[in-house]
Amino acid sequence: MDSTGSIWKATAEMGDYPPLEGGARADVCVVGAGIAGLTTAYLLQKEGKSVILLEAMGVGSGETGRTTAHFFPPDERYHILERKFGMARAAMIADSYRMATGLVESIVQEEGIDCNFMRVDGYLVPQVHNQIQSIEREYVVTQRLGVEVEMLERVPGLVFDTGRCLRFANNAQFHPLRYLDGLARAFVARGGVIHCNSRAVGIDKLSKEERTVRTLNGHVHAANVVLATHTPFNDTVVMHTKQAAYSTYVLGMRVPKDAIPPMLMWDDGDPYYYVRLAAIDEGPDDILIVGGQDHKTGQDEVPQHRWHEIEMWTRNRFPQAGEVVYRWSGEVMEPADGVAFLGNNPMDGDNVYIITGDSGNGMTHCTAGAMLVRDKILGRVNEWEEIYAPSRKPIHGVGDFAAEQINVVEQYADWVRGGEVETPAHIAPGEGALIRHGVTLYAVHRPVEGALQVLSAKCTHLGCAVHWNSAEKSWDCPCHGSRFSTTGEALHGPAVKPLQILSLPRD
Helix, strand or coil: CCCCECHHHHCCCCCCCCCCCEEEEEEEEEECCCHHHHHHHHHHHHCCCCEEEECCCCCCCCHHHHCCCEECCCCCCHHHHHHHHCHHHHHHHHHHHHHHHHHHHHHHHHHCCCCCCEEEEEEEECCCCCCCHHHHHHHHHHHHHCCCEEEECCCCCCCCCCCCEEEEEEEEECCHHHHHHHHHHHHHHCCCEEECCCCEEEEEECCCCCEEEEECCEEEEEEEEEECCCCCCCCCCHHHHCEEEEEEEEEEEEEECCCCCCCEEEECCCCCCEEEEECCCCCCEEEEEEEEEEEECCCCCCCHHHHHHHHHHHHHHCCCCCCEEEEEEEEEEEECCCCCEEEECCCCCCCEEEEECCCCCHHHHHHHHHHHHHHHHCCCCCCCHHHHCCCCCCHHHHHHHHHHHHHHHHHHHHHHCCCCCCCHHHCCCCEEEEEEECCEEEEEEECCCCCCEEEECECCCCCCECEEECCCCEEECCCCCCEECCCCCEEECCCCCCCCECCCCCC
16 A cells, blocks of 8 residues: 555544634644643643643644554653662652553543443563563562553463463553544533644743743743643654654554454563554454554665565464555654653743653553643642653663764764765655755656646754655654644654755755
């Protein structure tokens, strides 16, 4: 199959909400209508706050629509978290995961959201059969932390032998976009306001007590602002040195109903593979969803091979897997020390909040972040505040932190290199490439039909040269993960401004 698109986008109908026109005022302005933003908005509206939510495109149009929607243990293993942060803080992280999953379940029940929410067991398996040293360490620490886990000889119900593994009880999965649609409707029913196609482009400080969030066609005055945009757009540098953008790849493959038991599974590789099952409506098959093959965003210009690697990995273990019916990619923000950034934005004072650094646990981290931000806005004590504080320094991941910064600096060398091709004639229809003329680097896309699309290659965040992504047909920044359409529109932050439209010089 040639096109990309998640199973969730293909099987959900999302509500439509009008753009912001002119000025408005609320207690809280939330930016971003993914799970982080909508959960925050819903919780605060439920507590009696007036909330306006701004979304650049549509509800669920960002990374929530590209997730695999697991609720499972942290990507950073508990034994590593305990070593870095101590037993008490590792226990707090475990507690936040339990409470976040429980909150989603309670919202589903209270609001009657039909989103296939299901409690399932999750299994951590060795990437290399029976090389289980890290799994044994994880078992010892999770026992100490009170996590509900047991060691098994293999994952039950599978035709291949996984080797010894850990079973984590009471994890969960759901249909993320159907959940978001239900959450949005519940928020609006309680008096909340959603404006789609209303990209926030800046935040101004009116006074110590009030901020203004600017869009292209209006503004919102609010006492508190929550940036739930996957990565904060108003912070030019600080938070973007503490986390790195990674692309991750997913396949959805048909399997006969009940051929594979409902479960979550992930291995201990780096990067790791992750697996879940989805039953969509009354179809004759289940869909086996498998993801992995992560890499730094913008640093693989022909990433289609990653879907091939996932398919081969899957067919070697799940002979029931049939036709590939969905394939897509997503972007995750990897924090330098392995723990998300939830709370006050260190650059903006006490009334601007961020939810970012989700790693591969966006559904859980974003829900926990919404809970923490709600408590801070309401003046409540939340014991998770210190462990997730965005102001913390990445002293526990200093090696990874340094390596990421070196990697970013290396990307600026694109400005002294030649272009990838000499003329547009060397670009295949439907593809893109960088062309240099003098000191200018052009990002050139050659559509299958129509005129060339010529843009400046300079990312509007911090000036890295964007790279062509032939899988998603986008221009991706290899420094901080901004992504742009072929016409230059910002698809993913931290950039909010489009790439500049240019014309190639005549020879």
